[in-house]
Amino acid sequence: MTTREWLLSDNPVSRRQARLGQSYRTWLDFRRNGLAMFGLAIVLVLVLVAIFAPWLAPHDPLIGDLRTTRLLPPLSEGHLLGTDDQGRDILSRLIWGSRITLAVVALVVVIATPVGLLVGTTAGYFGGWVDTVLMRFTDVVLAFPKLILALAFVAALGPGIENAIIAISITAWPPYARLARAETLTIRNSDFIAATKLQGARPARIIWKHVVPLCMSSVIIRVTLDMAGIILTAAGLGFLGLGAQPPQPEWGAMIAGGRNFLVDQWWVATMPGLAIFIVSLGFNLLGDGLRDVLDPRRRT
Amino acid sequence: MSLLEVENLRVTFPTRHGPSEVVRGVSFTLGRERLGIVGESGSGKSQTGRALLGLTPPPGKATADRLSFDGSDLRGLSAREWRSLRGQRMSMVMQDPKFSLNPVMPVGKQLMEALRTHGTPRAQAKRASLDMLEAVQIRDPERVFRAYPHELSGGMGQRAMIAMMLVSEPDLLIADEPTSALDVTIQIEVLRILDRLVTDRGMGLIFISHDLRLVSSFCDRVLVMYAGRVVEELRASELHAAQHPYTRGLLNCLPQIDGDRRPLPTLDRDAAWAE
Amino acid sequence: MTTRTNRGRRGALWIRKAASVTGTVAVTFLGLLIVTFLIGRVVPVDPVLSVVGDRATQAQYDAAYRALGLDKPLVEQFWIWLLKVFQGDFGNSFLTTRPIAVDIARVFPATLELATVSIVIGTVIGIPMGVWAAVNQGRWIDHVVRVVGLIGYSAPVFWLGLMGLLLLYFKLDLVSGPGRVDITYEYDFTPKTGLFLIDTAMQGAWGAFGNVVSHIILPASLLGYLSLAYISRMTRSFMLNELSQEYITTARVKGVPEWRIIWVQAMRNAAVPLVTVIALSYANLLEGSVLTETVFAWPGLGLYLTNSLQNADMNAVLGGTLVIGAIFVGLNMVSDLLYTLLDARTRKR
Numbered sequence: 046m047t048t049r050e051w052l053l054s055d056n057p058v059s060r061r062q063a064r065l066g067q068s069y070r071t072w073l074d075f076r077r078n079g080l081a082m083f084g085l086a087i088v089l090v091l092v093l094v095a096i097f098a099p100w101l102a103p104h105d106p107l108i109g110d111l112r113t114t115r116l117l118p119p120l121s122e123g124h125l126l127g128t129d130d131q132g133r134d135i136l137s138r139l140i141w142g143s144r145i146t147l148a149v150v151a152l153v154v155v156i157a158t159p160v161g162l163l164v165g166t167t168a169g170y171f172g173g174w175v176d177t178v179l180m181r182f183t184d185v186v187l188a189f190p191k192l193i194l195a196l197a198f199v200a201a202l203g204p205g206i207e208n209a210i211i212a213i214s215i216t217a218w219p220p221y222a223r224l225a226r227a228e229t230l231t232i233r234n235s236d237f238i239a240a241t242k243l244q245g246a247r248p249a250r251i252i253w254k255h256v257v258p259l260c261m262s263s264v265i266i267r268v269t270l271d272m273a274g275i276i277l278t279a280a281g282l283g284f285l286g287l288g289a290q291p292p293q294p295e296w297g298a299m300i301a302g303g304r305n306f307l308v309d310q311w312w313v314a315t316m317p318g319l320a321i322f323i324v325s326l327g328f329n330l331l332g333d334g335l336r337d338v339l340d341p342r343r344r345t
Numbered sequence: 346m347s348l349l350e351v352e353n354l355r356v357t358f359p360t361r362h363g364p365s366e367v368v369r370g371v372s373f374t375l376g377r378e379r380l381g382i383v384g385e386s387g388s389g390k391s392q393t394g395r396a397l398l399g400l401t402p403p404p405g406k407a408t409a410d411r412l413s414f415d416g417s418d419l420r421g422l423s424a425r426e427w428r429s430l431r432g433q434r435m436s437m438v439m440q441d442p443k444f445s446l447n448p449v450m451p452v453g454k455q456l457m458e459a460l461r462t463h464g465t466p467r468a469q470a471k472r473a474s475l476d477m478l479e480a481v482q483i484r485d486p487e488r489v490f491r492a493y494p495h496e497l498s499g500g501m502g503q504r505a506m507i508a509m510m511l512v513s514e515p516d517l518l519i520a521d522e523p524t525s526a527l528d529v530t531i532q533i534e535v536l537r538i539l540d541r542l543v544t545d546r547g548m549g550l551i552f553i554s555h556d557l558r559l560v561s562s563f564c565d566r567v568l569v570m571y572a573g574r575v576v577e578e579l580r581a582s583e584l585h586a587a588q589h590p591y592t593r594g595l596l597n598c599l600p601q602i603d604g605d606r607r608p609l610p611t612l613d614r615d616a617a618w619a620e
Numbered sequence: 621m622t623t624r625t626n627r628g629r630r631g632a633l634w635i636r637k638a639a640s641v642t643g644t645v646a647v648t649f650l651g652l653l654i655v656t657f658l659i660g661r662v663v664p665v666d667p668v669l670s671v672v673g674d675r676a677t678q679a680q681y682d683a684a685y686r687a688l689g690l691d692k693p694l695v696e697q698f699w700i701w702l703l704k705v706f707q708g709d710f711g712n713s714f715l716t717t718r719p720i721a722v723d724i725a726r727v728f729p730a731t732l733e734l735a736t737v738s739i740v741i742g743t744v745i746g747i748p749m750g751v752w753a754a755v756n757q758g759r760w761i762d763h764v765v766r767v768v769g770l771i772g773y774s775a776p777v778f779w780l781g782l783m784g785l786l787l788l789y790f791k792l793d794l795v796s797g798p799g800r801v802d803i804t805y806e807y808d809f810t811p812k813t814g815l816f817l818i819d820t821a822m823q824g825a826w827g828a829f830g831n832v833v834s835h836i837i838l839p840a841s842l843l844g845y846l847s848l849a850y851i852s853r854m855t856r857s858f859m860l861n862e863l864s865q866e867y868i869t870t871a872r873v874k875g876v877p878e879w880r881i882i883w884v885q886a887m888r889n890a891a892v893p894l895v896t897v898i899a900l901s902y903a904n905l906l907e908g909s910v911l912t913e914t915v916f917a918w919p920g921l922g923l924y925l926t927n928s929l930q931n932a933d934m935n936a937v938l939g940g941t942l943v944i945g946a947i948f949v950g951l952n953m954v955s956d957l958l959y960t961l962l963d964a965r966t967r968k969r
């Protein structure tokens with residue numbers, strides 16, 4: 046029996062085989078979606094570029110030669126995408142910038158997901174006034190337009206990449222809290238939770254050991270769908286000068302830098318925008334494909 | 346010449362586990378008469394009816410060796426040709442009025458649409474609709490005409506549905522459990538209307554039902570379906586003499602007012618019937 | 621069951637819904653005020669210094685400190701601030717030295733006009749696109765609509781704006797550049813409503829009207845594209861849902877033509893949730909307007925907010941945030957109520 050047959054077996058003998066088989070089928074479904082595969086490829090390339098940035102980048106991203114390489118157009122010798130007003134190679138800056146983009150996404154996910162899970166599962170598990178207070182608070186944060194709230198926070202905390210990440214995280218968790226709460230409500234009264242309670246486990250333990258793992262998968266899908274939004278918000282903050290500060294090669298800030306040369310040196314603002322667009326399109330295609338395969342109602 | 350001739354009708358739906366055939370080679374002819382179709386839930390009665398109107402829901406496919414209505418072939422009709430047949434010459438009373446009426450359109454508007462689509466002037470369409478509502482025993486036709494579907498009871502919705510399909514006086518009517526939500530007196534009245542249309546106007550009627558007793562007393566002939574096949578075709582008067590074990594089983598399960606029926610009878614199925 | 625009692629019951633339902641929505645909004649709004657207030661307190665900028673300047677003596681400083689109420693407990697400070705906000709007093713802007721409420725009232729029409737033109741563009745194109753995709757589900761048209769939508773979701777709006785300016789204004793000269801109107805036309809009309817399209821049209825200043833159109837068309841198209849992405853996707857999914865309902869088959873049985881099935885039978889049902897979607901995208905446009913206005917030097921709320929941000933004009937930032945938050949909450953409430961109103965009129969839920 047090949048691995049494939051074992052995975053696709055209609056009568057799995059173990060729970061592990063059934064679960065792996067289910068994942069494999071999902072993967073087969075996903076693989077048939079060309080656009081989603083394209084998105085996955087973009088994201089993978091982004092990750093690889095970020096990891097190998099020091100080896101891939103042909104020039105120094107921060108220091109350029111002001112006398113010889115200022116504002117060279119694309120396809121100049123040694124500068125595939127041209128150079129900016131400081132004589133820095135744009136391609137190298139984009140390659141190094143992928144690390145910032147990826148770091149922002151990763152950090153926001155790492156901060157916002159646990160907060161959302163904690164608030165949502167606690168509200169769902171305890172119900173009553175705990176639920177009311179927590180969800181009301183969630184609704185208040187949701188009531189602000191995301192970018193505006195992030196702007197206000199950065200204004201208060203001061204500009205900078207760390208504060209931008211904190212501000213985006215503050216605006217990102219409420220949807221995860223709502224989702225986790227909804228999931229918790231469906232499992233709160235199940236028999237195995239009741240059994241664990243009877244054994245005298247403390248609520249914190251039940252939530253952490255039993256409720257959180259069950260909410261994980263739906264929250265992860267939602268997070269994937271949000272990643273493009275996180276990238277765009279971060280770029281927007283960078284563009285307004287509130288995110289990463291110069292000379293860091295953050296893509297949004299690079300666009301802002303190129304704005305002054307828009308008419309005659311169009312490439313300085315165009316290239317980083319293309320990078321943002323391609324990467325967030327990749328995340329969107331990936332998330333869209335994931336939702337299609339994992340949401341049974343959309344299956345045809 | 347028969348009104349409708351069907352030979353080897355098949356309806357297939359693609360599924361994740363390959364194609365699933367829900368109507369499997371149904372053949373019959375219909376004159377200007379009342380033909381009953383009975384069978385348990387899921388046996389393919391509604392899908393047969395829909396296929397006759399070319400309304401198999403996608404991604405389903407219907408095929409037939411022969412499908413002719415009043416001498417003309419229905420297979421491969423264009424969308425426009427279908428539209429001129431549907432509503433005007435053939436129509437179908439849908440099974441569940443709760444879902445089969447548009448929830449945000451007044452009932453009267455939906456009734457008139459059946460006529461207006463085929464070019465009847467507005468005033469005339471309205472008069473005909475009100476008359477039709479009255480004919481199906483609706484006491485306050487003006488009110489029902491203005492009402493939205495959710496404001497009607499199940500029985501009223503069913504009668505509005507019947508009125509909607511009869512108002513254009515079709516030559517062929519497929520009625521999918523048209524009287525299941527009606528009380529006995531209204532049921533009789535509705536059946537009388539259908540009966541008159543068959544005998545006076547020569548309409549062909551396909552009457553789909555679970556109710557074996559009703560079908561045997563109202564229809565001329567009965568098709569018994571099981572798992573997408575016609576397992577037996579009988580004259581209604583000879584229903585008690587049915588041969589097929591499935592039909593006999595169904596007959597056996599009918600409740601009787603007199604007589605103790607304990608233990609309740611069960612229907613034993615045989616995999617071979619579906620072959 | 622008579623229609624009258626039914627209508628009465630629906631009325632009661634509507635009132636109860638309105639009460640509960642109003643309650644929710646009141647609490648949300650209070651939260652909005654608290655959050656804004658707290659943001660204002662954690663600012664590293666010393667509000668006293670910005671009043672008295674850094675040359676002030678300790679006595680002057682302390683006097684200003686007390687005058688600003690900073691010596692009082694936080695809750696009391698909040699209460700004082702709250703009373704002021706309810707009187708429309710957000711304090712003065714350091715930048716313009718005018719009361720912030722006056723500033724906001726002055727810039728708001730520009731944003732309103734931009735957002736409105738955008739939502740019209742997004743709706744008029746987005747709905748037919750979504751319907752078209754739904755009717756052709758799984759075919760290439762469906763995929764094209766999906767990709768067009770995803771591109772709208774993925775492109776940074778400020779970059780699209782720059783690219784649009786570069787191409788359509790600087791290179792091809794098809795539209796006018798940044799700003800709302802050229803200086804040469806600025807005195808051809810008096811801005812009564814602040815909505816220049818309406819002002820110029822009412823005063824018959826058609827030359828200026830044309831100029832205003834050529835200014836607004838590019839930013840509004842870009843913002844419209846963003847809402848189009850959302851509207852077309854939601855329209856598609858609502859339409860797919862409606863087209864699979866039994867009543868559609870009923871209409872087909874009657875021989876109703878396909879365009880009528882789609883645009884009358886199905887659309888009437890899809891319209892109910894669509895109204896909500898449009899109200900929500902209108903609210904989201906406020907967000908998009910911040911970055912768009914910056915790129916197009918569009919003198920609206922978004923530009924006011926970013927200018928204040930860059931000059932650490934905290935009162936103005938908080939005032940602007942609060943106003944935008946309030947509009948956002950308000951539009952959410954309106955969409956919620958509209959849904960109930962439209963829905964209760966015709967169906968039972």
Ligand SMILES: Nc1ncnc2c1ncn2[C@@H]1O[C@H](COP(=O)(O)OP(=O)(O)OP(=O)(O)O)[C@@H](O)[C@H]1O
Pocket residue numbers: 358367384385386387388389390391392393402405440
């Ligand atoms: N859209 C569809 N896709 C796949 N299978 C379908 C679809 N519609 C119906 N079927 C299947 O076709 C079979 C026959 O359905 P049909 O509606 O004709 O039954 P029926 O005899 O009318 O039952 P009932 O008495 O309950 O109305 C059922 O097994 C059903 O599961």
Ligand SMILES: [Mg+2]
Pocket residue numbers: 390391392440521
């Ligand atoms: Mg049926």
